[in-house]
Amino acid sequence: MKLKFSLLTALSAALLAAGCSTSPRSSQYDPETEKKIENLLGQMTLEEKIGQTNQLSCYFVPEEMAQVLRSGAVGSVLNALTPEVANQLQRYAVEESRLGIPIIISRDVIHGYKTVFPIPLGQAATFDPELVEQGARAAAVEATAAGIRWTFSPMLDIARDPRWGRIAEGSGEDPYLTTVMGAAMTRGYQGNGIGDPTCMAACAKHFVGYGAAEGGRDYNSTNIPERLLRNVYLPPFEESVRNCGAMTVMTSFNDNDGVPSTANSWLLKQVLRDEWGFDGMVVTDWNSAGELIAHGFAADEADAARLSLTAGVDMDMMSHTYFNHIADLIRDGKVSEKQLDDAVRNILRLKFRLGLFDNPYVDPELSTRVNYCEEHLAAARRCALESAVLLQNENRVLPFDPSKIKRLLVTGPLADAPYEQMGTWTFDGEASHTVTPLAALRETYGDRIQIDYEPVLAYSRDTATPAELAALTARAARADAVLVVVGEEAILSGEAHCLGDLNLQGSQRELMAAARRSGKPVATIIMAGRPLTIAEDLKNTDALLYAFHPGTMGGPALVDLLFGVASPSGKTPVTFPMVVGQIPIHYNHNMTGRPAAGTETLLKDTPVGAGQTSLGCTSFLLDAGFHPLYPFGYGLSYTTFEYDEIALDKQEYAADDTIRVSFRLSNTGDRDATEVAQLYVRDLVGSITRPVKELKAFARIDLKAGESRRVEFELPVGQLAFWGLDMQKRVEPGAFQLWVAGDSNSGEPIPFNVK
Ligand code: GLC
Numbered sequence: 001m002k003l004k005f006s007l008l009t010a011l012s013a014a015l016l017a018a019g020c021s022t023s024p025r026s027s028q029y030d031p032e033t034e035k036k037i038e039n040l041l042g043q044m045t046l047e048e049k050i051g052q053t054n055q056l057s058c059y060f061v062p063e064e065m066a067q068v069l070r071s072g073a074v075g076s077v078l079n080a081l082t083p084e085v086a087n088q089l090q091r092y093a094v095e096e097s098r099l100g101i102p103i104i105i106s107r108d109v110i111h112g113y114k115t116v117f118p119i120p121l122g123q124a125a126t127f128d129p130e131l132v133e134q135g136a137r138a139a140a141v142e143a144t145a146a147g148i149r150w151t152f153s154p155m156l157d158i159a160r161d162p163r164w165g166r167i168a169e170g171s172g173e174d175p176y177l178t179t180v181m182g183a184a185m186t187r188g189y190q191g192n193g194i195g196d197p198t199c200m201a202a203c204a205k206h207f208v209g210y211g212a213a214e215g216g217r218d219y220n221s222t223n224i225p226e227r228l229l230r231n232v233y234l235p236p237f238e239e240s241v242r243n244c245g246a247m248t249v250m251t252s253f254n255d256n257d258g259v260p261s262t263a264n265s266w267l268l269k270q271v272l273r274d275e276w277g278f279d280g281m282v283v284t285d286w287n288s289a290g291e292l293i294a295h296g297f298a299a300d301e302a303d304a305a306r307l308s309l310t311a312g313v314d315m316d317m318m319s320h321t322y323f324n325h326i327a328d329l330i331r332d333g334k335v336s337e338k339q340l341d342d343a344v345r346n347i348l349r350l351k352f353r354l355g356l357f358d359n360p361y362v363d364p365e366l367s368t369r370v371n372y373c374e375e376h377l378a379a380a381r382r383c384a385l386e387s388a389v390l391l392q393n394e395n396r397v398l399p400f401d402p403s404k405i406k407r408l409l410v411t412g413p414l415a416d417a418p419y420e421q422m423g424t425w426t427f428d429g430e431a432s433h434t435v436t437p438l439a440a441l442r443e444t445y446g447d448r449i450q451i452d453y454e455p456v457l458a459y460s461r462d463t464a465t466p467a468e469l470a471a472l473t474a475r476a477a478r479a480d481a482v483l484v485v486v487g488e489e490a491i492l493s494g495e496a497h498c499l500g501d502l503n504l505q506g507s508q509r510e511l512m513a514a515a516r517r518s519g520k521p522v523a524t525i526i527m528a529g530r531p532l533t534i535a536e537d538l539k540n541t542d543a544l545l546y547a548f549h550p551g552t553m554g555g556p557a558l559v560d561l562l563f564g565v566a567s568p569s570g571k572t573p574v575t576f577p578m579v580v581g582q583i584p585i586h587y588n589h590n591m592t593g594r595p596a597a598g599t600e601t602l603l604k605d606t607p608v609g610a611g612q613t614s615l616g617c618t619s620f621l622l623d624a625g626f627h628p629l630y631p632f633g634y635g636l637s638y639t640t641f642e643y644d645e646i647a648l649d650k651q652e653y654a655a656d657d658t659i660r661v662s663f664r665l666s667n668t669g670d671r672d673a674t675e676v677a678q679l680y681v682r683d684l685v686g687s688i689t690r691p692v693k694e695l696k697a698f699a700r701i702d703l704k705a706g707e708s709r710r711v712e713f714e715l716p717v718g719q720l721a722f723w724g725l726d727m728q729k730r731v732e733p734g735a736f737q738l739w740v741a742g743d744s745n746s747g748e749p750i751p752f753n754v755k
Pocket of ligand 1: 108152285495
């Protein structure tokens with residue numbers, strides 16, 4: 001294949017690093033606003049101040065909220081469902097209360113409002129922050145048209161345990177990828193910030209460490225030492241808040257090292273306010289102030305309110321402890337009115353920055369123009385297309401050739417499941433607008449391919465009899481190819497939906513095996529909110545596309561991939577374990593003093609009577625080894641890529657240098673495609689033990705078949721800094737290695753030094 005060279009493409013990791021290279025307009029200090037805040041605060045009664053800190057979920061009958069809004073007893077409402085209701089609630093607050101302070105209406109707009117994008121874990125698999133920002137912008141345009149000016153997103157929780165259902169809502173296991181994606185969403189939601197009517201306040205959540213819930217059980221305790229917090233869990237929040245101007249932060253449910261985040265003043269004051277200079281607003285999670293009692297951290301509701309306000313929480317979501325107890329706490333001298341004033345200032349500042357005092361209302365007609373508009377659907381389709389990860393493609397079964405397939409059998413419980421396809425945290429997306437793979441197949445190829453549909457299973461946990469499976473095999477044998485769509489419904493991931501067994505549920509494995517027995521080419525799509533343990537299923541399919549939950553336009557996107565209109569480019573944003581017993585398992589682990597060699601004797605080869613130390617003494621599992629099924633950053637393409645001529649501009653760098661690493665990337669196959677090139681670094685010796693690899697940059701590179709291109713990553717040496725033994729963040733001089741590759745497990749190390 002003749003290779004062609006094109007101009008060198010310089011990709012600055014600094015620009016890719018987190019993308020907020022411009023000072024965010026959403027958090028600029030404005031003396032005029034501060035004067036307005038002080039003027040308004042000076043007019044407020046104690047009850048009106050307390051009312052601002054009170055957030056309620058909208059009652060089903062908005063009129064029932066009239067009284068609490070007229071009396072100024074509520075500062076924010078979540079879950080107002082239409083622009084008409086939003087305007088009605090605002091009228092009560094603005095036109096019928098003493099001071100006319102607008103409320104701020106909020107909602108969980110997590111991965112789209114009406115146009116539903118892939119779940120955030122799927123969006124992370126695109127490694128395309130510009131596209132993710134477009135998705136957040138689309139969500140903001142649609143949601144603000146309904147009067148929603150505050151979303152509880154981005155979720156920035158690093159998740160290394162797929163048993164935890166909320167892994168679906170974040171960007172996976174890597175701090176850098178989560179930082180970049182969180183920054184993209186923050187930018188997208190907040191748009192041009194102050195003065196932009198489509199600016200929807202972002203909420204960096206859940207602050208902090210929630211994804212490290214012990215045992216993968218939601219809300220469970222975490223035990224993350226400060227140094228690990230600072231090196232792994234805090235960076236995405238710092239970027240979103242400090243450099244992208246996220247306007248709000250939400251405290252997490254978990255207690256970390258015995259201290260619930262909602263009452264953690266080190267976190268909410270020293271880190272968030274003093275170190276990062278955050279002047280936005282802190283809200284609890286739903287009733288997380290009240291839950292201090294269940295934690296055994298507060299004696300009663302009054303104590304819970306005291307602890308939360310003292311720690312630095314401004315607004316109380318749905319515990320009512322602030323509303324019910326702060327007046328008495330002030331009277332009893334247990335909190336000061338100044339503490340309350342500080343909280344109210346942060347709330348009023350948010351409302352001024354959003355322009356709610358100037359215009360709290362929304363044009364109800366706007367929604368009909370922006371919801372599901374072509375631009376949003378196109379972005380959602382592209383996001384779904386880029387989020388799919390090709391994990392296997394034996395015999396190059398994919399892409400299907402429509403000229404050679406006269407009959408395609410489609411089976412499985414998720415081939416035509418419009419609601420499930422949208423994924424967890426979909427409140428406003430409508431199944432009636434979802435295009436499923438089956439619908440897209442019929443729409444696009446129904447005129448030239450006979451599309452047979454036999455789900456066999458009504459849902460993922462459904463079971464099939466041997467006769468039903470035999471019938472499927474027989475029917476598949478009459479087709480030219482089989483498409484199996486399996487996985488888990490939306491409800492099986494997300495909040496409080498954690499699993500101890502990550503195998504395909506019900507008879508889905510048997511269904512795949514039945515299709516395989518037909519002897520015909522089998523392609524499988526898995527829709528899920530997490531990595532499932534699918535090692536035992538790979539033998540039952542030639543090709544495997546992992547689609548996460550792809551959202552409204554998942555069907556057309558997946559059909560484009562199945563028939564080669566585009567080549568898959570997604571990469572795993574989280575490690576796929578061989579078995580659940582390997583968890584926690586993530587690529588950026590420490591080496592340990594006895595790293596697995598990968599040559600250990602496994603259980604199946606372990607001789608009876610083996611001597612105590614005869615099997616070696618390294619860090620692995622006798623029955624599951626050491627390596628995952630798929631590493632972080634992994635994904636196949638319909639073509640092949642080759643990395644070579646990797647070169648550093650220097651061998652030794654000063655702390656203020658920029659590392660320039662160039663390489664040649666070649667598309668050595670016969671199809672145009674996109675590769676996500678990744679740059680990893682290892683700090684070989686540190687004042688603390690360091691990860692075996694850390695992602696420091698990535699870039700999507702489009703190459704035509706046969707094309708080759710020289711590419712360069714620029715990585716400021718400062719990006720190698722970490723919090724060391726003395727709890728100072730710095731780059732420590734010494735020996736390093738770097739890799740440029742298509743996943744976290746490939747490539748050869750290239751040495752360099754930092755002096
Ligand atoms: C939930 C979630 C949080 C969400 C909030 C409001 O319990 O933990 O992520 O934003 O309550 O729905």
